[in-house]
Structures are given as structure tokens and as C-alpha cells.
Amino acid sequence: MVTLRDVARAAGVSPATASRALSAPDLVAPARREHVQQVARELGYRPNRAARELITGRTGNLCLVVPDLENPFFAAVAKGVQARARALGFALLVADAEEDPRLESELVGHLGAQVDGVILCSPRMTDVELDRLGRDVLDDDVPLLLVNRLHAGLPSVVIDNADGIRQAVTHLYALGHRRIGYAGGPVGSWSDAQRRRGLEHASHGLRSIDVVDLGHFPPLFGGGVAAGDLVAASGVTAVLAHNDLLALGILSRLRARGVRVPEDVSVVGYDDIPAATLVSPTLTTVTVPLARLGRAAVDLLIEAGSVPTATESALTSAERARHTAPATALGSDRENAGPPSVLIGVELVVRASTGVASAQSSAAGG
Structure with missing residues (x-):
């Protein structure tokens, strides 16, 4: 396993400088910082997750709660969220709320303490329950984002x-x-x-x-x-x-x-x-476009919640730009300066189950 000392030795810097370049890059001169980060990438260095959490105050985890993983819609959303989270250096915890609003609340409350942000997809909770949940989660400085639901005070990604x-x-x-x-x-x-x-x-x-x-x-x-x-x-x-x-x-x-x-x-x-x-x-x-929906959810969670990505300290500016899809490109709605929301467009696909209306329906037959 590649250690921080290996990175420091290969980069020709002290272990302390290597640590700052990877975990607190603003404290290191740009040229040296990018050199250390490049060496870390080439060596395949992976920081110890527990140590990184102590230093940075972040877990490197995101959480997605869906109503029913047996529903192909939510399974596809989860794949999109996971792909985007992984590209940004996050692990994703996925929880199935079994169409139960009480379980939704319990899962968010329990997992919220273990992650850097929570995505709640198609919540079954009432507006009052979401108000309470939003206050509880936000009090712990864990950003909460909704997918397929608009709610005052919370950022969201919704389909049209x-x-x-x-x-x-x-x-x-x-x-x-x-x-x-x-x-x-x-x-x-x-x-x-x-x-x-x-x-x-x-x-x-x-x-x-x-x-x-x-x-x-x-x-x-x-x-x-x-x-x-x-x-x-x-x-x-x-x-x-x-x-x-x-x-x-x-x-x-x-x-x-x-x-x-x-x-x-x-x-x-x-x-x-x-x-x-x-x-x-x-x-x-x-x-x-479920993959796009998932990507937009992760991007907006990070943007709205100011969540530092795990890859930010190891990406050059050009690489970071390739990893980031701005919400405005998807139709961000910032009216009244409230929490941002993204609207995802949809399209009708015509196949064989629709045709010209019959002159006299026989649907009542059979």
C-alpha cells in the first residue's frame, strides 16, 4: 500500500508538506501543490479514511434514501447518483424506506450523522414532516436535497x-x-x-x-x-x-x-x-433521463451544501471543470433567492401501445 511518506519521498517534499498539499491545498504554493497531487495520482495513493475524517471533518460518504429499490425507476436513479458520487470521490450509502414515511425519517436521522450529505428521493413524508426533518438535519450541518419533490427551504432536483x-x-x-x-x-x-x-x-x-x-x-x-x-x-x-x-x-x-x-x-x-x-x-x-437526474442531484447537493469533494484536493482546475456539471445548464430556478432547484426535461417516446381511437370503444367488453 502506498503511504503518505512514499508520496513525500517521490515528490521530494516533507511528509508534512505532502499532507497539506492533499488535505489543505490552500496552504501550499500552487506549483508545489499540483506537483504533489500529480505524484499522488501516479502512485495511486489513497488517504486513510478515518485519518482524513479527523483532519477535514468530512466522512467521504453520501447517502441516498429511496421509497422502493424494487422499482426500476429508483434503482436507475441510484445508479446515476452512485456514478456521479464515485467520480467525485464519495462512497454512497443506499437505503430503502419501503414506502414508509416513518422509516424515511428514521433512516435520514440515523445515516445523516455518518455522511457529508443526504439525498432523499420521492419522499412519502408530508410537508410538515419534511419541515421537521429539514430542521433536524440542517442543525447538524448535513445538507439535505430532495429528488422528485419541491419543498420550501430545501434544494431539489425534479422532473418536468x-x-x-x-x-x-x-x-x-x-x-x-x-x-x-x-x-x-x-x-x-x-x-x-x-x-x-x-x-x-x-x-x-x-x-x-x-x-x-x-x-x-x-x-x-x-x-x-x-x-x-x-x-x-x-x-x-x-x-x-x-x-x-x-x-x-x-x-x-x-x-x-x-x-x-x-x-x-x-x-x-x-x-x-x-x-x-x-x-x-x-x-x-x-x-x-434518470442518469442525468442522479448526476444533477449530486452536483446540486455539493453546490447548495458547500460539501467539499474528496477529489478537489487531487484535481487540477481543468480536471475539476470536467467533473462538474453546472445546475444552470439543467434549468436552475433561483427565483426569490431561495434554495436552488433543477428542472429536468422529459420526452414522450411513441411505441406500439398507442394508436388511432376506435370509432366505438369495446373496452367494456371481455
């Missing part, structure tokens, strides 16, 4: 839910669909509320359109199977699902009932998980 729904409604309307159902997500879901609001705005002003609220469902395949019966009984010619797992369950149930997709009913999902292209018919859905 309303625009995704607008694109889907526009597509279905152009195909002649005038009676469109919406199979919603969990009660209390911020994303579901945003998509419902987007559906209302998108349908406003369109002639002769009837939007049917099919209710709230667990955001899982089984929830879609339950929703499929309501779709079949509702007489809609198209249905928008809160996410792809719901949409896939709807497809399965409609097929079992003898309802043809898209001849009788068109189906649109949201998220574009890998399974969307593996079913027949392939699923029309709103694609979300």
Missing part, C-alpha cells in the same frame, strides 16, 4: 411532470382520443399531484375531451392489474398511467379480458423503464 403529461395528452388527442383515463399513483405522492395538475392544464381548452379519474393505485404491476378492470369498465379509449409498472399491469389485465391494445384502448406509461420495450405491444411512455 406537467410537460410529460402535456406531451402524452397532445399525442392521444391527435390520434382522436376524446375520453382519456388517468390511473394515478399513491395518495400523497407529490409526483402524482403534479401529473394530475398537468393533466388538468393540458386538457383545458381542448374541445370535447373527457378526462376520467380512475383513482389511486400502488405504483406496482399489481396496482396496474387492479386498474385494468376499471379501465375496461370505464369506456375510455386511452389511459395514462402514473408510471410504467402501472401501465404494464394494465396491459396485462386488458389482454386477459380480451381488450386489444391499441385497437380498443391505447396505453401510455411514465418513466421508460427497460421493461417498456420488452412487452408486446411495446409501451408508449414518457422517458426520464
Whole structure:
């Protein structure tokens, strides 16, 4: 194992100078600092994590809490967060809150003391609970960032839910669909509320359109199977699902009932998980750049929380620029000088599960 003394010897400096160049670079002349850092990189030097924490006051860890790791959406977000965290020298702790807001709070409170920052993805907590959590975490000087949720006082990275729904409604309307159902997500879901609001705005002003609220469902395949019966009984010619797992369950149930997709009913999902292209018919859905979402979350957490990255002391200015994606490039919203937020754009991907509306729906059959 390469030691600090090995780095100092190879760089021709004292161990104390080598230590400062790597852990407190502002105290070392630029030319000498970059020379020591270059030698450290070439030798593959890795500082002792416990010693570094004592010196710098940081752990080198970030934490991501998600509602359900079995959901492909959250698994993909975790991969994006981990890739970006790793590029910046952080290890990532990932915790599954099992769709339980109480467990979310416990996980953040417990892990917050062990990390340099917390990313909370699609939290199921109420606004009041988030207020309390934000105060508790921020009191400990651990920055907290939300993904897929806006909340006053906390930085966030969100997808453009309303625009995704607008694109889907526009597509279905152009195909002649005038009676469109919406199979919603969990009660209390911020994303579901945003998509419902987007559906209302998108349908406003369109002639002769009837939007049917099919209710709230667990955001899982089984929830879609339950929703499929309501779709079949509702007489809609198209249905928008809160996410792809719901949409896939709807497809399965409609097929079992003898309802043809898209001849009788068109189906649109949201998220574009890998399974969307593996079913027949392939699923029309709103694609979300999940890797980009994860990268933006880490970048904004570090920016908003002033978290020093583990690689900052070992990167030249040019290298640091390559590792950093500014939030403004993703649409940062700094209105009223509040905590920064980043809006991630989405795009409708048209596949085989949507088609021209039938002259007379047979969805009620089967």
C-alpha cells in the first residue's frame, strides 16, 4: 500500500508538506501543490479514511434514501447518483424506506450523522414532516436535497411532470382520443399531484375531451392489474398511467379480458423503464433521463451544501471543470433567492401501445 511518506519521498517534499498539499491545498504554493497531487495520482495513493475524517471533518460518504429499490425507476436513479458520487470521490450509502414515511425519517436521522450529505428521493413524508426533518438535519450541518419533490427551504432536483403529461395528452388527442383515463399513483405522492395538475392544464381548452379519474393505485404491476378492470369498465379509449409498472399491469389485465391494445384502448406509461420495450405491444411512455437526474442531484447537493469533494484536493482546475456539471445548464430556478432547484426535461417516446381511437370503444367488453 502506498503511504503518505512514499508520496513525500517521490515528490521530494516533507511528509508534512505532502499532507497539506492533499488535505489543505490552500496552504501550499500552487506549483508545489499540483506537483504533489500529480505524484499522488501516479502512485495511486489513497488517504486513510478515518485519518482524513479527523483532519477535514468530512466522512467521504453520501447517502441516498429511496421509497422502493424494487422499482426500476429508483434503482436507475441510484445508479446515476452512485456514478456521479464515485467520480467525485464519495462512497454512497443506499437505503430503502419501503414506502414508509416513518422509516424515511428514521433512516435520514440515523445515516445523516455518518455522511457529508443526504439525498432523499420521492419522499412519502408530508410537508410538515419534511419541515421537521429539514430542521433536524440542517442543525447538524448535513445538507439535505430532495429528488422528485419541491419543498420550501430545501434544494431539489425534479422532473418536468406537467410537460410529460402535456406531451402524452397532445399525442392521444391527435390520434382522436376524446375520453382519456388517468390511473394515478399513491395518495400523497407529490409526483402524482403534479401529473394530475398537468393533466388538468393540458386538457383545458381542448374541445370535447373527457378526462376520467380512475383513482389511486400502488405504483406496482399489481396496482396496474387492479386498474385494468376499471379501465375496461370505464369506456375510455386511452389511459395514462402514473408510471410504467402501472401501465404494464394494465396491459396485462386488458389482454386477459380480451381488450386489444391499441385497437380498443391505447396505453401510455411514465418513466421508460427497460421493461417498456420488452412487452408486446411495446409501451408508449414518457422517458426520464434518470442518469442525468442522479448526476444533477449530486452536483446540486455539493453546490447548495458547500460539501467539499474528496477529489478537489487531487484535481487540477481543468480536471475539476470536467467533473462538474453546472445546475444552470439543467434549468436552475433561483427565483426569490431561495434554495436552488433543477428542472429536468422529459420526452414522450411513441411505441406500439398507442394508436388511432376506435370509432366505438369495446373496452367494456371481455
